[in-house]
Amino acid sequence: MKNFIYDVPTRILFGQGQVSNLGKEVKKHASKVLLLYGKNSIKQSGLYDEVIKYLSEENIDIIELSGVDPNPRIETVRKGADLCRKFNLELVLAVGGGSTIDCAKAIAAQAKYHGDVWKDLYVDKKVNLLTSALPVASILTLAATGSEMNGNTVISNPAENLKLGLGSSILRPVFSILDPTYTFSVNKYQTAAGIVDIMSHLFEQYFSPDKKGYLQARVMEGLLKTVIHYGPIAFENPTDYEARANIMWASSLSLNGLTSVGKESTDWATHAMEHELSAKYDITHGVGLGILTPYWMEYVLDIENVHRFVEYANNVWGIFGEDDFEVARKVIRKTREFFDSLDIPSTLTDINIDSSKFEDMATGATRLGTIGTMKKLNYADVLEILTMSL
Amino acid sequence: MKNFIYDVPTRILFGQGQVSNLGKEVKKHASKVLLLYGKNSIKQSGLYDEVIKYLSEENIDIIELSGVDPNPRIETVRKGADLCRKFNLELVLAVGGGSTIDCAKAIAAQAKYHGDVWKDLYVDKKVNLLTSALPVASILTLAATGSEMNGNTVISNPAENLKLGLGSSILRPVFSILDPTYTFSVNKYQTAAGIVDIMSHLFEQYFSPDKKGYLQARVMEGLLKTVIHYGPIAFENPTDYEARANIMWASSLSLNGLTSVGKESTDWATHAMEHELSAKYDITHGVGLGILTPYWMEYVLDIENVHRFVEYANNVWGIFGEDDFEVARKVIRKTREFFDSLDIPSTLTDINIDSSKFEDMATGATRLGTIGTMKKLNYADVLEILTMSL
Structure with missing residues (x-):
């Protein structure tokens, strides 16, 4: 630590x-x-x-x-x-x-x-x-x-x-x-975007190539399970107090330092890319994150970091298997399906964004150097993830 | 909440x-x-x-x-x-x-x-x-x-x-x-007692008869897993920094309010009983807790609260099964075995305590009324748990 x-x-x-x-x-x-x-x-x-x-x-x-x-x-x-x-x-x-x-x-x-x-x-x-x-x-x-x-x-x-x-x-x-x-009056679209935003904050801190941060990972799995459990309940029944309360408190605890202090590294590449998207197109932050996250997961997954995907699969979704990469790919699909269930668009095309500003965005996201730690993303990497997200 | x-x-x-x-x-x-x-x-x-x-x-x-x-x-x-x-x-x-x-x-x-x-x-x-x-x-x-x-x-x-x-x-x-x-120089006995103390703080907050407190339960499961993972490592290798660090931070987070705020109820009966033990015999608090906890679990387990034991079994130990009570009894045994693995005595007799002050202790523990929420324990209940612990 x-x-x-x-x-x-x-x-x-x-x-x-x-x-x-x-x-x-x-x-x-x-x-x-x-x-x-x-x-x-x-x-x-x-x-x-x-x-x-x-x-x-x-x-x-x-x-x-x-x-x-x-x-x-x-x-x-x-x-x-x-x-x-x-x-x-x-x-x-x-x-x-x-x-x-x-x-x-x-x-x-x-x-x-x-x-x-x-x-x-x-x-x-x-x-x-x-x-x-x-x-x-x-x-x-x-x-x-x-x-x-x-x-x-x-x-x-x-x-x-x-x-x-x-x-x-x-x-x-x-x-x-x-x-x-x-939050009872928050509509389905914004409720879903909020849920994705909370999960993304946790992913950005959870996914790191190092093998340390045991306590932090276990606490984050608890918060992820909370949002995954209550997200669909709040989405279906906006006035469910227990669901709204659990989501609200999970949201605060997911980005107040509790889940990151002591960690060797965190990632935050998806946020860097999404900030480019919402700067250029004024889209809802959580929707941008929901589109990009599974593509980012697919792109960065490799032998050095597959262990984080396996932990996520085992401990959050109860997905197990012999082959680590197969488990990882399953849980990435599962994540996309969860976002789908909340009617989050799954491609940039779905929200009428084409490739015309991709180069600008890739430049912007990497203007201070590479982003992320699971895989250090440069201009070409960001361009590739944006293209996958079309 | x-x-x-x-x-x-x-x-x-x-x-x-x-x-x-x-x-x-x-x-x-x-x-x-x-x-x-x-x-x-x-x-x-x-x-x-x-x-x-x-x-x-x-x-x-x-x-x-x-x-x-x-x-x-x-x-x-x-x-x-x-x-x-x-x-x-x-x-x-x-x-x-x-x-x-x-x-x-x-x-x-x-x-x-x-x-x-x-x-x-x-x-x-x-x-x-x-x-x-x-x-x-x-x-x-x-x-x-x-x-x-x-x-x-x-x-x-x-x-x-x-x-x-x-x-x-x-x-x-x-x-x-x-x-x-x-904490590198803390001996095995005190290391083990500390681990039990941390786990007991979590149990006292985790075990409650209500069915709410989802977020809090998931966070506590994360902290319990941390202590269960690193406890034996620190016990065997007292200078393992990562183990000592995870245990130390888990200890602080387990009783600073994070895991209890918003919960409908917590228990704390085992602590009330143990305070009687260590007041009368000046024993190490964590050892007293380690002896009493599994007997307390056995005693309070019933149809109203078995769901908490099942959650604990599933999410902390990966123990599953058809019959809730069987799962509960398995995880109580598992908890005792874990304490055993840290050389925690398993009966009061092991630490030379006999029944001579049980009535005093039962009176003391319940002097302000019943204790606990999983089952509200009165004088006779405390006496029974102490007797089971002999």
Whole structure:
């Protein structure tokens, strides 16, 4: 096991009705907040009114910024940071899914940063320049990204055709409210995309060529089984509390550090490729991941890493066999079938993407060098996986 | 899933050599500390010298208290609290195993508490009276209790023949240093007892009569598999880093809240019974648990809870079968055989305990009412389990 620091102080308030604690949780950190959300869905659901009520009860001043996009954009970040400075806001409260929380983190960083976070932190990756940020808190309405319990943020810059990530423990939310009933209204398409996103986070950490990380692999298998068990239940019955709750908590635990700390290596090539796809085509992240993942699995599978596929097959799906490669191919098919069962498209053609930007995307995904560890993917490898995905 | 708050801010510094960060971690919280440890083993190993060196480098004043017993006693707690008050100490640093850390927490509580923590908190269970405590930090030298990442403390009062626990989030260590090499010198007996203790913590949370807690059960199965895989390796080869590291981290994750939050119920009857045993006979906690657990399993198994045994059999041991009760009995035998393989005694007679204090113990274990949830055990039930264990 590699040396690590595990430091996950985000306070999680989990369960139905936890929003009633919002005011007093915010009050610990701030008396003036930026309230950030996306479209009107939180107004339709009544959540907006509850947020206003519980913040007002504690006399917390609110400046609002709405209209955060599903792939949140740098312009929104700049707008939010300007508001924070202008009104001396003390905390950014995101109400929404991962996009809104990611945007809140970028705003919290930019609000206290003298340069341009996009250029310095997202593009040039000088993460050490970030020494402080406003505190971020979240009320989660979609289980997918894990952003509610980690320091990651992914932002799009359509003018530059870029979608880039940043991770810093400074950006970890101080608290997050996870009420599974807020996800009852998530439609089948977004529910499925969220399930794939969670599984992909686990795959990216689970699949590594080294033979260590025993504890982490066993914990991830438990989380994968949870999502595989409850995913189809939530897909069929959107108001099944137990299913929504298990998926929501699995989502947070799958990307808060628990499953990666101490691991010798993780992969993340599929995410790098998908970020290119959704930067160019503004598709739903989980759908992009669902299309690419099985092709990536087929492409990287080799004698050096087949043991990970066998573990995955045995321990998650109960698939056993004499021949390791046969077992591996079976479990890759099984994974695709699972995504199919959630109506996830299985090719890029299905979502009207052709090969015209493949070269751009392969260049973009590998602009800092090879990606991944199961197999180190270069430009030609990425091009090949994209072509397989057509 | 039940509503819950998950708030585990303990910063973990994991891996070989992390003690070099001790000074600067302490400095965040204190400039004068109580250094608490047990016998001379940390002097023999050289760890004591390192601790002094890294604290001194940051000009941290040190008052020492050594001689903490394996079942730490209330007199030591009082002595430590007096030192904290007398010298205005700002943090209690425990260097040792769970006993030392438990003792540090009790000292940290008593140092800021006007009444008697033993009477008010341990005996009378008025946990809400504890509103503050000195910060606690730890350097762990034995993987077993999980005390390094939770707010639990168990203290013995030999004069009253009592061993009682207390849990409060206020007592969670601010940081803990987990260096697996410190456990290289732990002997086979204590290594085995630690393994059983970790497994018992998981059993106490895993076994519950309700059919919920899917995610938690799957994560616990992962941790159980980790300990079952690496336990015998560490037992045979005490300096196997990967084994010691996996066991150490599993130990912390098994009792920090991760595996219990959201569960409808947990059990903890075996711990209640074992505390009676070690209060009366000063035996090693993990050994007491190892003896009692399989008898407890046999005794509580019934139609209402057999499903938990079947899950445990299928998912941890790969034991399957047509008849649920047969599968359950097989996995109980398997658990005993595993403990046997670590040379854990299998009866009370093996450790020279007879039935003479059984009635006292049954009274003590049930003094606040029935214990456990798999089957609610009363005085007669406890007496029966103790008798089975002879």
